[in-house]
Amino acid sequence: SHWCNVAYWEHRTRVGRLYTVYEQSVSIFYDLPQGNGFCLGQLNLDNRSETVRRTRSKIGYGILLSKEPDGVWAYNRSEHPIFVNSPTLDIPNCRTLIVRKVMPGYSIKVFDYEKSCLLQHTAELDYADGPYDPNSVRISFAKGWGPCYSRQFITSCPCWLEILLSN
Numbered sequence: 001s002h003w004c005n006v007a008y009w010e011h012r013t014r015v016g017r018l019y020t021v022y023e024q025s026v027s028i029f030y031d032l033p034q035g036n037g038f039c040l041g042q043l044n045l046d047n048r049s050e051t052v053r054r055t056r057s058k059i060g061y062g063i064l065l066s067k068e069p070d071g072v073w074a075y076n077r078s079e080h081p082i083f084v085n086s087p088t089l090d091i092p093n094c095r096t097l098i099v100r101k102v103m104p105g106y107s108i109k110v111f112d113y114e115k116s117c118l119l120q121h122t123a124e125l126d127y128a129d130g131p132y133d134p135n136s137v138r139i140s141f142a143k144g145w146g147p148c149y150s151r152q153f154i155t156s157c158p159c160w161l162e163i164l165l166s167n
Contacts, residue, residue, distance in 0.1 A: 001022070002021055002022050002166060003022075003067050003166050004021045004072070004163055004164060004166060005019065005020050005163075006021065006026070006028060006161055006163055007161065008038075008040055008043060008159075009154075009155075009161070009162060010052045011049075011155060011156065011158060012155045015043045015045045016043040018164075019038045021065070024066065025065060027062065027063075027064050027077075029041075029062035029063075030060055032061070040062070041056070054158075055141060055158035055159045056158075056159055058141060058142040059078060059141045059159065060078045060079055061077035062077055062078055063075060063076055063077060063078070063161075065110075070114070071109045071110075071111050071113050071114075072109070072110050072111040072163070072165065073110065074137075074139060075107040076102045078142075081101050081103050082102045082140065083139070083140040083144040084099065084100045084137065084140075085097060085098065085137070086137040087111075087116065087134045087135075087136075088112040088116050089110070097146045097147060098146075110137045110139070110163070119134065133164065135166075136162060138161070139161045139163065140154060140160040140161075141157075141158075141159045141161075143157045143158055143159075
C-alpha cells in the first residue's frame, strides 16, 4: 500500500492530481530526461504568473522524499533552498509557525513518527487555526513563508508541495 500522497500547488491552486507514493522514496523534480518520480514540469496550468514561471525554473532536480524507520526525510537536490513545515518540526503548543530553511545538498527529517504519536495524544484543539492535518508536511521551493518572511502563509508561495502521510 502507499505511504503518502503528494499534491503540487501554485499559490492557492492545486495543479494536477494527487501523486501516490508506493516505493520507499520518490524524486519530485521539475524536468529530467528519463526521470523517475513526480515530474512537476509535466503539469499544465493556463495563465501561469511570471512569479510562478520563475520559481518553477528553480526547482531543477527538486527533492528526494524518503520513508525511513524513524520518519520521513527530504533531501534538497535543487540548486536553491527549500522551506519546510510540519507538526513534528513545530514546538508543541507554540503559536508561532516554525519554517525550516534547507540549503541545497542538505537533508532534514520532515516528519518524526514517534513525536507525531506523542503530539496527537497531547494536542490541544484550541490551538488549531482553521483546517489542520497532523499528518501533513508542507515544502516550498525557493520561497519561504511564515513570521520571518513577507509571505505569511504557504498559499502565498509560488510553488509548493503538500505531503499527505498515510496513518
